[in-house]
Every structure is written in structure tokens, then in C-alpha cells.
């Protein structure tokens with residue numbers, strides 16, 4: 298079967314259209330009374346969009362200085378006492394579908410209890426939008442596939458632009474305009490690399506290492522591996538890998554490092570040590586890695602560049618294992634519950 302016959306493949310390789318729309322929507326949306334009326338920020342979603350929330354919250358805090366954290370929609374809904382305080386909170390609710398029960402119900406309750414303003418980021422103008430004081434919809438990120446790829450990248454890019462806007466960083470917003478073109482070049486250049494690695498026989502587990510704002514992206518890479526290729530995979534902060542998980546490193550282990558700029562020396566040391574245990578180590582970074590972005594874009598806002606190659610890695614592993622990446626085991630595109 299030709300690769301293009303898979304909706305997931307087409308959605309991955311053409312995703313930069315959705316990036317462009319994400320930027321356009323996030324920059325043009327009216328922020329109104331949302332800006333500056335809260336003490337801290339909560340990002341929430343489920344599955345992929347929870348992992349997105351982890352990455353987005355880390356970035357938001359780094360750029361704005363406002364405390365930000367991420368929780369799964371189910372935790373905000375079912376264990377609110379562990380999440381909310383009396384302080385005014387900005388909720389950023391993220392969902393591809395806009396209809397996931399946990400996220401919608403959590404946002405509705407947050408609104409009813411007047412906890413603070415709500416920003417919705419979604420690919421569909423659906424139920425969740427009704428909770429938003431500000432709503433960012435990116436239809437170009439919509440997918441036929443169950444597994445989130447272009448949708449995730451579009452929602453993540455919108456959250457990145459939102460953080461830069463909230464921080465008043467016109468310089469970063471300007472730099473981000475080049476991302477779609479760079480993403481397209483990256484997909485063209487590294488698709489064969491992702492295929493080669495994804496098709497490697499003898500690997501039965503994958504660890505994705507990412508620190509700071511890259512941790513949520515590493516988590517998302519593990520979810521792609523699980524959903525598409527039924528491969529055991531976990532994410533760790535780089536230096537955490539030495540504290541136990543490295544017992545699992547051996548000849549059948551793939552370790553992929555989402556390298557940073559400021560801690561690259563310490564991060565690369567972990568990869569080198571794991572190679573000595575027989576693991577296959579690969580890395581992504583702006584430069585001096587297996588996958589080089591060569592983007593010239595500031596580190597804080599180029600996180601989306603890690604995604605397409607990692608998505609392709611999971612896609613090719615799926616195909617190489619004789620699976621159908623368009624039809625992941627047991628999954629549906631949206632989880633709707635009678636809670």
C-alpha cells in the first residue's frame with residue numbers, strides 16, 4: 298500500500314498548512330479582558346491535548362513569569378481540590394474535537410464557579426467553545442485519523458503564539474512566521490531518516506527524553522508510538538533517565554533525545570552513556586544532532602519543529618510491523634462518557 302493511501306501519512310506531511318492557520322488565528326484573536334486578570338494559569342486537555350498542556354504550561358510560565366501548570370481534564374473535573382485554589386485562574390482548555398466529555402465538563406464547571414477567564418483552543422467550533430471568553434479555532438488542523446498529528450501541532454503552535462502574545466514578545470511572534478516554511482523543509486529532508494529508524498528491526502521499546510518545555514512533546518511522541526505502532530514507550534526528563542529507567546537500556550532499546558540549547562552538554566552525556574549499554578540513541582536539535590532544524594528561530598518558540606519527524610517515526614514503525622496506523626487498537630477519535 299502506498300504511503301499516501303494512509304490518511305495519517307497525508308496529514309503529517311501536509312501539516313504546515315495547519316501551522317500557518319494556527320499562527321494566523323492565534324495572532325488575530327481578540328484577547329479582550331482575558332489579559333492580565335489572573336494570578337496563575339491552568340492548561341487542560343486529555344490524551345494528546347494533556348501532553349500539549351504540559352508543554353504549553355512550561356513555556357507559558359517561562360515566557361510570562363506567571364505560574365502555570367497542566368492537568369488532565371479528568372483531574373480538574375473529579376479532583377478539583379488538588380488543582381484549584383482561591384486565586385483567580387486563567388483556564389486554557391485544549392481539545393482537537395471540542396467535545397471530549399472530561400474537558401468540556403471541567404471547563405463548564407470552572408465557568409459556573411466563576412474561577413476566572415477561559416481560553417479555548419480547538420480544531421472544531423463545538424461544545425467546548427461555549428465556555429470560552431476567547432476562542433481560537435483552527436479548522437486546517439482537522440483530521441480523518443484517530444491519532445492526532447497535524448491537529449496536535451496546530452494546537453501547540455497556537456498555544457506557543459498565545460504565550461508569546463501574553464508575554465508581549467513581538468520579536469518572538471515575528472520569528473515564528475518562518476516556521477511553516479522551515480517545517481516543510483524539515484519534513485522533506487528527514488522523512489527518509491524517520492522511515493529508516495522506524496523500520497529498524499530488533500527494537501522493542503522506545504524512550505523519549507525531553508526537559509523543560511520539551512517534556513510534554515516527548516510525552517506526545519510516546520503516545521504516537523503506542524497508538525500507531527503498539528510499541529512500549531515512555532518519556533523522561535533527561536537526567537531522570539539515570540535514576541532507575543536506565544536499567545531498561547539495552548540492544549532492543551531506542552532512545553530519542555529532544556535536545557535543548559542551554560543544557561545540551563548534560564543531555565548528550567545521557568545519550569552517550571546509554572549507547573554504551575547497547576541502546577540505539579538518536580537526537581533532534583537546532584544543530585549537531587541526527588535531525589537538525591537549522592531554523593535560526595529562538596528556542597522558546599520553535600518546539601513544533603520536533604513533532605513531524607517523531608510522528609513519521611511512529612507511522613513508519615507501525616507500517617513496518619504490519620499494522621494500520623489509520624486504525625489504532627481500541628481507540629476512537631473522541632472519548633465521550635456518561636459521568
Ligand code: F1P
Pocket residue numbers: 342343344345346391392393394395396397400443444445524628629630631632
Ligand atoms: C483527545 C484524545 C486523543 C486520543 C484519543 C482520544 O481528544 O484523548 O488524544 O488520541 O483518540 O481523544 P480531544 O479532546 O483533543 O479531541
